[in-house]
Amino acid sequence: QVQLVESGGGLVQPGGSLRLSCAASGRIWKVNDMRWYRQAPGNERELVAAITSGGSTDLGDSVKGRFTISRDNAKNTVYLQMNSLKPEDTATYYCNANVNYASAYDGIGLFDDFWGQGTQVTVSS
16 A cells, blocks of 8 residues: 655666665655665665654664765655765665555555565676
């Protein structure tokens, strides 16, 4: 009933930049906290960045000073600007959001946690 769709991944050389986007759609009342996670093969999923509906942000230590998270509440969209990319940033990046939404069955308010399908970021020369 709520979908998160990521875009913007790809192949980039070390030192390059990419911007990821994640748009939430569906019977949404409010999108609360939004987060970006990443997972490389053989590794656990790692929290990269988070942003509240009010715009407060938090970044993982490994990306501070290089990545920026932002959002457009009118579009229910979160962005991850990634600069000075390193090979160790290579991973599948996932969008996550806590959403208040209306049930398609009876319209009552619900709250749940949703994930996008992931977008691949590869940093390599």
